[in-house]
Amino acid sequence: MTATYPARGADLDGLVADVTRSDATLRRFLHGLPGVDQVGAEARAAALGTRSIKTTAKAFALDLAIRMVDLTTLEGQDTPGKVRALAAKAMRPDPADPTCPSVAAVCVYPDMVADVKQVLGDSGVHIAAVATAFPSGRAAMDIKLADTRDAVEAGADEIDMVIDRGAFLSGRYLQVFEEIAAVREACARPDGTSAHLKVIFETGELQTYDNVRRVSWLAMLAGAHFIKTSTGKVQPAATLPVTLVMLEAVRDFREATGRMVGVKPAGGIRTAKDAVKYLVTVNEVAGQDWLDPDWFRFGASTLLNDLLMQRTKMTTGRYSGPDYFTLD
Amino acid sequence: MSNVFEYAPAPESRSIVEIKPSYGLFIGGEFVDGGGASFKTVNPATEEVLAEVAEGSSEDVDRAVKAARRAYDKVWSKLSGAERAKYLYRIARIIQERSRELAVLESIDNGKPIKESRDVDVPLVAAYFFYYAGWADKLEYAGFGTTPLGVAGQVIPWNFPLLMLAWKIAPALACGNTVVLKPAETTPLTALLFAEICQQADLPPGVVNIVTGAGATGQALVEHEGIDKVAFTGSTAVGKAIARSVAGTRKRVTLELGGKAANIVFDDAPIDQAVEGIVNGIFFNQGHVCCAGSRLLVQESVAEDVLERLKRRMATLRVGDPLDKNTDVGAINSAAQLARIRELSSVGEAEGAEAWSAPCDLPSTGFWFAPTVFTGVTQAHRIAREEIFGPVLSVLTFRTPAEAVEKANNTPFGLSAGVWTDKGSRILKIADKLRAGVVWANTFNKFDPTSPFGGYKESGYGREGGRHGLEAYLR
Numbered sequence: 036m037t038a039t040y041p042a043r044g045a046d047l048d049g050l051v052a053d054v055t056r057s058d059a060t061l062r063r064f065l066h067g068l069p070g071v072d073q074v075g076a077e078a079r080a081a082a083l084g085t086r087s088i089k090t091t092a093k094a095f096a097l098d099l100a101i102r103m104v105d106l107t108t109l110e111g112q113d114t115p116g117k118v119r120a121l122a123a124k125a126m127r128p129d130p131a132d133p134t135c136p137s138v139a140a141v142c143v144y145p146d147m148v149a150d151v152k153q154v155l156g157d158s159g160v161h162i163a164a165v166a167t168a169f170p171s172g173r174a175a176m177d178i179k180l181a182d183t184r185d186a187v188e189a190g191a192d193e194i195d196m197v198i199d200r201g202a203f204l205s206g207r208y209l210q211v212f213e214e215i216a217a218v219r220e221a222c223a224r225p226d227g228t229s230a231h232l233k234v235i236f237e238t239g240e241l242q243t244y245d246n247v248r249r250v251s252w253l254a255m256l257a258g259a260h261f262i263k264t265s266t267g268k269v270q271p272a273a274t275l276p277v278t279l280v281m282l283e284a285v286r287d288f289r290e291a292t293g294r295m296v297g298v299k300p301a302g303g304i305r306t307a308k309d310a311v312k313y314l315v316t317v318n319e320v321a322g323q324d325w326l327d328p329d330w331f332r333f334g335a336s337t338l339l340n341d342l343l344m345q346r347t348k349m350t351t352g353r354y355s356g357p358d359y360f361t362l363d
Numbered sequence: 364m365s366n367v368f369e370y371a372p373a374p375e376s377r378s379i380v381e382i383k384p385s386y387g388l389f390i391g392g393e394f395v396d397g398g399g400a401s402f403k404t405v406n407p408a409t410e411e412v413l414a415e416v417a418e419g420s421s422e423d424v425d426r427a428v429k430a431a432r433r434a435y436d437k438v439w440s441k442l443s444g445a446e447r448a449k450y451l452y453r454i455a456r457i458i459q460e461r462s463r464e465l466a467v468l469e470s471i472d473n474g475k476p477i478k479e480s481r482d483v484d485v486p487l488v489a490a491y492f493f494y495y496a497g498w499a500d501k502l503e504y505a506g507f508g509t510t511p512l513g514v515a516g517q518v519i520p521w522n523f524p525l526l527m528l529a530w531k532i533a534p535a536l537a538c539g540n541t542v543v544l545k546p547a548e549t550t551p552l553t554a555l556l557f558a559e560i561c562q563q564a565d566l567p568p569g570v571v572n573i574v575t576g577a578g579a580t581g582q583a584l585v586e587h588e589g590i591d592k593v594a595f596t597g598s599t600a601v602g603k604a605i606a607r608s609v610a611g612t613r614k615r616v617t618l619e620l621g622g623k624a625a626n627i628v629f630d631d632a633p634i635d636q637a638v639e640g641i642v643n644g645i646f647f648n649q650g651h652v653c654c655a656g657s658r659l660l661v662q663e664s665v666a667e668d669v670l671e672r673l674k675r676r677m678a679t680l681r682v683g684d685p686l687d688k689n690t691d692v693g694a695i696n697s698a699a700q701l702a703r704i705r706e707l708s709s710v711g712e713a714e715g716a717e718a719w720s721a722p723c724d725l726p727s728t729g730f731w732f733a734p735t736v737f738t739g740v741t742q743a744h745r746i747a748r749e750e751i752f753g754p755v756l757s758v759l760t761f762r763t764p765a766e767a768v769e770k771a772n773n774t775p776f777g778l779s780a781g782v783w784t785d786k787g788s789r790i791l792k793i794a795d796k797l798r799a800g801v802v803w804a805n806t807f808n809k810f811d812p813t814s815p816f817g818g819y820k821e822s823g824y825g826r827e828g829g830r831h832g833l834e835a836y837l838r
Contacts (some may be wrong), residue, residue: 039630039664039665039668040668064407068631069631069632069633069634070631070633070785071633071635072633072634072636072785072805074636074805074806075633075635075636075639075640075805075806076636077640078639079635079636085478085482085688086370086688087370087373087688087689088370088371088373089371089372089373090371091369091371092368092369092370093371095367095368096368099368170624198407283635313691314368315368318366318368319679323366323367323368324369326367
């Protein structure tokens with residue numbers, strides 16, 4: 036079978052209507068996308084990881100990476116005090132250096148959204164809430180939608196939903212499509228605006244790069260604003276080759292439909308060095324349009340402190356220790 | 364269009380390697396002055412003269428062959444395989460220890476990007492020595508006899524100076540032969556550094572001799588009556604001349620010559636990885652690769668998509684300073700080679716093919732050629748038939764698998780080929796029909812010491828690498 040993408044300049048609504056007529060048409064479309072050769076994709080990611088980013092380029096990358104962080108805490112033991120502290124850090128990551136940019140968003144469970152909102156106010160730092168029975172996605176549809184509405188009502192700017200991996204892996208693609216579309220509708224606010232929707236695939240459970248490519252297209256067709264690798268609760272979480280395949284998907288999707296979708300690797304990115312490798316991959320695979328917090332995010336917690344330490348090293352010429360940065 | 368994320372220069376330090384103002388010949392375990400003239404070797408990225416190197420005369424070649432014969436008779440042929448292996452393992456380890464030095468020197472003298480000399484060339488060089496060290500005491504199980512031939516005269520090209528040295532010297536020594544090796548005149552420096560490594564490894568004097576020089580030196584070597592074996596890697600024209608000169612003598616010959624490999628992309632290929640494979644196939648080492656995938660055969664139903672993706676990818680290739688760690692494509696090795704690439708490219712345009720070059724700023728000094736792709740190429744075009752040996756890709760389309768095989772085989776060469784498809788059965792079927800020594804499936808330009816390498820037809824004869832590579836040095 037010829038492996039093809041939709042023709043350039045395809046009408047998005049028409050394409051969606053066409054391929055979601057039935058499970059069979061959707062399956063035919065997703066399985067008609069070109070395959071991903073595992074060895075080749077991993078070799079390409081490894082090669083991009085050998086780029087040597089120094090001096091001015093490194094300074095640019097560190098600041099950009101900080102601006103792209105979704106500072107995250109998703110623990111059962113989270114307290115209002117902890118998420119407030121995290122929100123304060125999000126606005127001013129390095130209290131000793133006012134030139135340090137703030138992060139993109141704070142990412143918490145829905146019941147913590149109100150506390151975060153109090154601290155963030157109109158600082159410009161967004162609030163992201165996980166929803167739809169995060170992290171497993173194992174709940175009835177009306178509960179997932181209620182979970183989403185609850186978070187939006189509490190003031191979430193962005194919703195990070197999980198897909199039903201069981202449905203995807205058993206080939207019930209249309210069910211996954213409809214769930215994403217329904218959650219996107221549940222993101223709507225009474226004033227006509229809408230929270231942004233990030234769709235988490237849990238790529239560690241989907242296993243193959245072919246699946247990653249298919250689920251990326253599925254979520255984009257269903258209206259995702261962002262596609263996201265992982266919950267952080269399953270290993271492996273984000274990897275560079277998985278993110279590479281997703282970046283190829285958003286690049287090809289924009290080429291075909293004109294619509295731009297963001298990418299968020301989450302979980303397992305702990306060092307500034309790793310973050311720079313991701314930015315190199317964004318730059319050389321999707322292109323510089325995605326080098327912006329509106330279109331690329333890091334879901335992370337410990338990453339921020341390493342970025343701050345590397346940034347301090349760049350500005351002062353000395354390495355400082357972890358004691359000089361706040362623990363969260 | 365300027366990019367918001369400009370990579371700052373990240374040059375590898377060249378202070379790790381010391382280049383002497385002049386070099387002699389390495390004969391009988393010592394560096395000696397040549398009896399003849401000398402020539403200059405330049406950095407092709409800057410045209411800076413790096414060193415004066417002795418041009419071996421026929422007397423020098425004679426001295427070297429005699430030294431090799433003495434070492435063969437008195438020492439090397441009398442050592443057990445296990446003892447020879449010890450020396451080869453020692454050389455392999457020293458290559459690893461001095462890998463940065465070797466990589467930097469290779470990039471300076473050849474023009475190839477440091478990321479390739481560091482991550483491909485030098486690690487493979489060590490791997491070939493390790494691999495053949497392992498065979499030295501197991502020859503009786505290889506099936507080619509255990510008696511060495513004697514003295515091998517070896518002539519190598521400039522595209523992979525150190526790697527071709529390893530392909531030649533490692534199996535020869537493992538089998539018990541001694542060698543006289545002539546590196547290419549534009550890239551002699553790493554062979555001379557390798558000579559130092561032989562000294563450091565206490566290799567018995569005369570087992571390895573390095574005689575630098577140009578074509579005349581090589582001719583004196585292959586025509587010398589004292590050698591038992593000729594091993595040559597280089598152009599088909601010189602290979603034919605060598606075959607003529609050794610005809611009727613007792614000398615054994617292996618030749619690894621040119622190529623015009625077809626890289627075949629079917630419509631069910633993993634397209635993004637195929638594009639990487641096309642790029643790697645033709646722009647790796649500036650296309651100075653005998654097995655380069657210089658003819659892209661792409662199935663017509665995906666041709667437009669593949670070409671657009673290829674051009675977008677080519678626009679991200681970083682062409683420039685070979686010592687910058689972010690450089691993807693380095694300098695053309697010499698002015699002469701650059702002239703040849705330019706000539707064939709202009710022939711391509713004159714014959715009606717359409718050229719597209721990646722937008723990139725080329726340095727003002729040195730020898731440079733932007734990565735280029737020709738579309739609208741037919742089998743009748745010279746750029747589809749002759750080896751360009753540069754970063755120039757000719758694109759042809761096909762409709763059916765049978766047509767792909769016919770076009771791929773319709774060449775006097777037959778060194779390598781590539782097949783891109785997600786269908787395993789098609790890989791096996793097509794590979795079986797391709798008349799090429801190496802067929803890569805869903806990858807390209809992958810080398811491994813355990814894998815034999817060599818050509819069909821005018822791409823030469825004999826195999827290097829793997830168990831098969833032992834045959835050329837045993838009787």
